[in-house]
Amino acid sequence: MTTASVSGPVTPGRGASRELSVGDFRRIAALLLSEAGIELTEGKLPLVHSRLSARLRSLRIKSYGDYCDYIESDAGKPERLEMLSVLTTNVTRFFREPHHFEFLRKKRIPELVDVLKRGGQVRIWSAGCASGEEPYSLALTFLQEMPDIARYDFRILASDIDPAILRAAAAGLYTERSLSQVPEEQRRAHFTRAETGADLWSVGPQMRELITFRRLNLIGPWPFTRPFDVIMCRNVVIYFGPETKADIWARFVDQLTPEGWLITGHSERLTDDAARRTELIHTTTYRRRPASAKPKEDTACH
Known part of the structure; x- marks a missing residue:
């Protein structure tokens, strides 16, 4: 986000x-x-x-x-x-491009809830998280469908290259205006008035315990020990050159679980190897193809 x-x-x-x-x-x-x-x-x-x-x-x-x-x-x-x-x-807001969160809630989260209830792990990555609205929006979306999700092996990684903006994200303080897209029911359940200012709201503990903030440079090493079920990286890769874009898209696909999802920004499209190894299932939402599957004749623009 x-x-x-x-x-x-x-x-x-x-x-x-x-x-x-x-x-x-x-x-x-x-x-x-x-x-x-x-x-x-x-x-x-x-x-x-x-x-x-x-x-x-x-x-x-x-x-x-x-x-x-x-x-x-x-x-x-x-x-x-x-x-x-x-x-x-860092341009971001809660539930930016809301169709992504709604599609995730309807189509992917039920599958991942089933994985968790069977004792499995679920890992989500918000890459380029800026001041935190995107990973907190992801946490709200999962909590809506599974309020006790903290009891299970579920984590959201939120990464950014800027340490200053990461500190702001981890602090979790937002103005009334920035929460305008958060439904009132979710605001009451997961935010509290901050002691530091009348116009500030603080992220509640249920969301905080789901998210790990970490500085990470997308063109550097990715020190991960397991793949991700969903990677959301929106409006970040667009600012890289063509070769760097293609390399990062391919690395994202490598980092997905079988049939994992990669969600990109509204003006971003996967190219080259990454496009061949994924299928477009929703607006700028890609699912990794099984290793044995051959790419279909694609009429959608990647």
Whole structure:
């Protein structure tokens, strides 16, 4: 439920006198590509200048050239994470693209509830979880169908590359407005008024105990010991280059259980090997084909 992008309004920083040259922009873009797999075109130069100018002022660095030297050094490793956080926009909300959750509730959750009741494990992955609305929405959807699910071997992994946004997700504090898509019955059952502010609501313990938050870079190693029954990664891979996209889609399919589901963003389509090994069963919702099954003549656009 996250959009890891570098898009948005360009608002020059107040008092920023430093200029970002094309050469320095390319150094920043190269580092973002190597660290996170996100590609920046030169059309994003004004935006990068705008968003990073405050970082230069905070660090008392005089030029973007000096900033590039710093983030490329060993000493600048922590600042690379700050840069990543500044340059990625996390656009998300509860039950974003609600048809995914409804289809999951009707078609997949009953199968997984049966697995749990027979003593099996169920694992869900929210990849690119941003500030947590997506994994909490998944938890609410499962709790709706199986209120005692915490008694069973069920977990949701919520991962993101940005440690700052992960801390916000784990804190589980949301405004009244951000909960507008949460049904009133679920809000009463699973959220409480936060002590820190009248307009804030806190995620309740039933949801918290189902979710593990972990920093993970999608272009790095995935240290998992078992596959996932559902992977939800929406509006994240779209910002990678074609080869990286194809590789990540294929790795997601590898990480699914037999006939596991992969749910992508509304403008994302599986390609190449991943498309051949899955079938489209709903809007941007793919099911892994059994290893022995041959791909059908496909009229749907992957």
